Amino acid sequence: MQEEIRKEQEKVRDNATIYDILKLEHKDVKKLFKQILDEERFQESVYSQIKMALELHMAGEEKLLYSRLENNAESRSITLESYEEHDIGKKIINDIENTSDIDAKYAKVKVLSEAIDMHVKEEEDELFKKAKRVLSDEDERMIAKEFIDEKTSAMQKM
Numbered sequence: 224m225q226e227e228i229r230k231e232q233e234k235v236r237d238n239a240t241i242y243d244i245l246k247l248e249h250k251d252v253k254k255l256f257k258q259i260l261d262e263e264r265f266q267e268s269v270y271s272q273i274k275m276a277l278e279l280h281m282a283g284e285e286k287l288l289y290s291r292l293e294n295n296a297e298s299r300s301i302t303l304e305s306y307e308e309h310d311i312g313k314k315i316i317n318d319i320e321n322t323s324d325i326d327a328k329y330a331k332v333k334v335l336s337e338a339i340d341m342h343v344k345e346e347e348d349e350l351f352k353k354a355k356r357v358l359s360d361e362d363e364r365m366i367a368k369e370f371i372d373e374k375t376s377a378m379q380k381m
C-alpha cells in the first residue's frame with residue numbers, strides 16, 4: 224500500500240488527473256484478485272490487501288468525485304448507478320467477513336472480483352466520460368491531489 228501511494232504521488236507530480244490515479248488503482252486491485260483466483264483458494268493476507276484497497280478507493284471516489292457529479296444533470300444518473308455498485312461491493316465484503324467456511328469465502332471473493340470488474344468497466348467507459356464533460360482540466364488535477372491526501376491521512380489513522 225505504501226508503494227501504491229508512492230507511485231500515485233509521483234503521478235500527481237507529473238500532473239496526472241483523477242482518472243489516471245483511479246485507473247492505476249483499478250489495475251493494482253485486479254492484480255491482487257488475480258493472485259487469489261490463480262491459486263483457486265482463499266488467502267487471508269491477499270484478501271486483506273484487497274479489502275483495504277477497495278475501501279479506501281471507494282471512500283475517496285464517493286467523497287471527492289461522485290459528490291461533484293451527482294448533482295449535475297449530465298452525470299447524475301451514471302453516478303447514482305455507481306454508488307449502487309459500490310454498495311453491492313461493500314455488501315459482499317461484509318458477507319466475506321461473516322463467513323467462516325473457507326470455500327464459501329473463496330466463492331464470494333470470486334463474485335466480488337466479477338462485480339468489481341463490471342463496475343470498473345462502467346466507471347472507466349461511462350462515468351469518466353461524463354465527468355470529463357462536467358469537470359474542468361484544473362478540477363481533474365486538483366481532485367487527484369485531494370484523493371492522494373485523503374488516502375494518506377486515512378492510512379495514518381489506521
Ligand SMILES: [Fe+2]
Pocket residue numbers: 245249280284343346
Ligand atoms: Fe474506481
Ligand SMILES: [Fe+2]
Pocket residue numbers: 281284305309342346
Ligand atoms: Fe468506483
